[in-house]
Amino acid sequence: MGELIRLQIRQMLGGRRRWLVLLALSLPVLLTLALRLTGALGGAEGQRNEDHLVPALRSGVLPAQFVPFEWPAGNPGLLAGTVTPTPQGLLYEGRLVQTEQIVVWNDGALVLFDGRLWRDPGLPLPGSEAGLRFFEVQRGEQRGSRRPPVDFLFGLYLYMLYPQVTCLLLALLYGSSVLANELDGKTLPYLWTRPIRRASFVIGKHLGIVVALAVPTAASLFASWAVLTRFEHPGVLATTLAVSLAALLCYNALFLLLGFVSPRRGMILGLLYGILFELLLSFVPAVINQVTVSYFLRSLYLRLASFQLPEEFPEELAGAPLPLALLALLLILIVPLGAAVLLATQREYAVKDEA
């Protein structure tokens, strides 16, 4: 089986789709970098700023780096055009923010303190609405921040990028077409006329794909994590790595089975399944989402990470306890592989004749 794994990895490294994989794994890093550079992500630094800044402001001390900030005349849209200064105070999103309040925007780049605006020249002002985050405290008493813990936000972001989307797509790309590639490439006779069991063939191919995808996925994830958190919150990295591996193992087993059910249409079937079940139904907060892989992957993620969940987090999107999540994912791995082995031993998969 070791040779099958090695051969599969060699095929993938030299195959035409490797560029697609490179692109798929570069995009999350580039996206994270772009969000970080535009200030659209709060990030560890912003959270730290706010955490330090708010108590200081509450005690009546404005840090020395702040300089007075005059709101641009005509509201040129620096803050997405939603903040309007009025004689009574600032009108934000149609709501009047009293001048006796302390308001901190964008990780501490801009604050409303002592009745006027101040900015920290060392931090960028947001260029988009997504970058404008609103954090409100009343002098002397915090009015219950609704902002979730930062490691939860980072985890959610990386989970969505990797196990939920990238791992799903990569497994779809290779798992559903692994048999079709051998048939279309007419290389299957070399493997199936060797003294190897069909079970070894199926499992070897599966593990070969997972290993070949896991290594670059881990590298991409590490880069995204580093850009996102600036090397903080290593627990988020470890959890996302573990769940990404679980996602690759489970999704690839499912798609590999679809490829054995229908070598010609495996990818289409996989695409339909992926979109309908894993990307749509899995986010429906009802029992239906419990038939998806995502439900158990999310449950595993949250249980492994032990995040302090925000109050409004819909528990039904990831409600499985750890043992159930692990058992379900194990079954999702074993049952499709077993079915694929059964098909491989019972059905004929022969390449078409040259003539």
Next chain:
Amino acid sequence: MAALLELSGVTKLYGLVIGLNDVQLTLEPGVNGLLGPNGAGKSTLLKLLTGQLRPSEGRVRVLGEDPWNNPRLLARLGLCPEQDAFYDQLSALEFVTSLARLSGLGSAAGERARAALARVGASEFMHRPIAGYSKGMRQRTKLAQAIVHDPEFLILDEPLTGTDPVCRREIVDLVIELGRQGKSILVASHVLHEVQAMTDRFVLMYGGRVLASGRVGEIRALMNHVPHRIRVRCADAKVLAQALLAHLPVDGLEIDARRGELVALTREPSAFFAGFPAVALASAVPIHEIESADDRLDAVFQYLMESE
């Protein structure tokens, strides 16, 4: 000793299309040719023998065993497939080594792959990626992977396709040498003279059926209702033709006087050949060449196909 292969009432259907039709065939160990035009059912037969397909009806046995899902048997077989397909990014050495490992050669795989590639004349280019190989190089690489694990029974599907004369000669010599070493080989081809150089034992297929099997002479003997054709090149075809008609069992004659050739048709070839020297001597016509055209495989094949 178990038969090399045994097919009893084997039919293979592809939906409504018949690939093989009630095939009965037993072959003894040795070198055999499998001949037939494209679409005759040769590839279907080879896929059944190598466990890539299962018969719709009937029984297939290779070296006494059912080939479907049978790794133990597959360890004793070597297949050089017809398809010109590889993992192109690999070199021939990597490709053959990898398949040798899958055949269970373990740490010896690399050494055995080098030896197999050397045997087919591929040492020179075996480190380069297969993607850049000529057709001949690719055929040699396919052959090397088929023999790397020293199989008892080697199945070659159109091994000479696209090869140049030198490569063809080397492959033919290799097959003959392997045959002499006691290996059993089944060579499938649609080009008759290619296989004739390797063996005189054939299976003839057409339209999903086995038309005949055995040595060329044996096959010919089965068709006594078809006259044998005996070609004679001589100094005076007209005079010789008269003598043959008068004294030998001849059913018909074709004469090409200008080229000094005649073809005699006879249903009693033994009597014809026994009496021919005396008749030729009596006619005083110098004889340059005499050959039984029916000993040539293509003639036999033509007879069989026409009679189907």
